[in-house]
Amino acid sequence: MPPSMVVTDLNAPCDAKPAFMGLAGPIVIDAGGENFRQRIRSETRSAHDVVDDEMSLFDLRGSEAYGQFLARHDHALAVLRSQVRGEDHSDIQAMADRVRADLRILGFEHAEVTTSPERLDGFGVSYVLRGSRMGTRVLRARIGLGLPTQYVDFTPSLVWRDFLSELEAYAAEGGEAVQGKIVHAAQRAFEAFGPLQTCQA
Template sequence: MKSTIANPSPHPRGSAGPADYEHRSPRFALRAATAEAHARLDGMFSTFNLANKSDYVAFLRAQAPAFLAVEAALDAAAAERVIQGWESRRRSADLLSDLATLAAPAPSPCPLPIFSTDAAVLGAAYVLEGSRLGGAMLVRAVGPGFPTAFLTPGNPADWRAFISLLDERLSSEASLADAVSAALVVFAMFEQCARSQSGAAQP
């Protein structure tokens, strides 16, 4: 089922918005504008002991609802028009494969967001592509014999090409604002779905 998700402000109180980062390249502006949300999410996922099977399963299941939804939403937004090699960057099948290998049922995806501009596509993809970089570090902590298709690092050249695309396509304040807003939606989805999956959702 597809539904819209309310976009958090691209520059909530106490944080900076795109205009505050106009002297930086778009990639660094996007990173700075989402740093608080990124750190909060990292803190949530850092509590899992990936060398322990039950924790590793819980980690993957906490990732799955948001990841599957965001990737499907990017497909629906024709991300392949915007991001070269999009099909090879997709990892939903890897995540589902790892869960199946661990005999763990996959949770249902979150409601799909809608990314209506190319800049929003890039902002959402920024979160997923950045998670691949994080996975390159996390995979070292995974217990021996556990499947790691989802966390397996990609080609570093793909990341370099992607951030170059950010600098090229997010050069205006409006496009950067769209990208920041979409990225914050995605971070919020991961946080909300992870809390819900763990039974720790806040009122």
């Protein structure tokens, strides 16, 4: 059986293009870094729930479905990793390297990605990519025996709690203008986890 080719290029064969999810609702003005964690969670909930619902449909016991699941993460990392804040680059690059290694073992080819020219706030992008690590213990139990798990097993050097503290301090210092950019970036970042079409290599 030939390996599946994950098509992530907008000019790829088979007319396959990544489909992106819609944005969450309009930004609501809220004050203060102390409450910003609640704000960003609330204003990205719609996009977050769509991703969670779609990801939960994959049966990770089989190599094909598991590969498709990893391909979603690979696509998002490829599109977004150049936009994360500098302090997060090492962890995000390590995630990208590991997901591609797992995909190679599964026989999936990585295609080049066409990225958006829009410049996004690095904290907002990092919020989504780092947040994608949440729930990996539960996820690990769903993966079939013998399947590669370098990506799922990776532990970032910066723990989530500390990242959120840094995010809140940055949001408080920047005020409403910066907070709006962070939320917008996070909403856009969730779109990169949208479904991909595949064709046979």
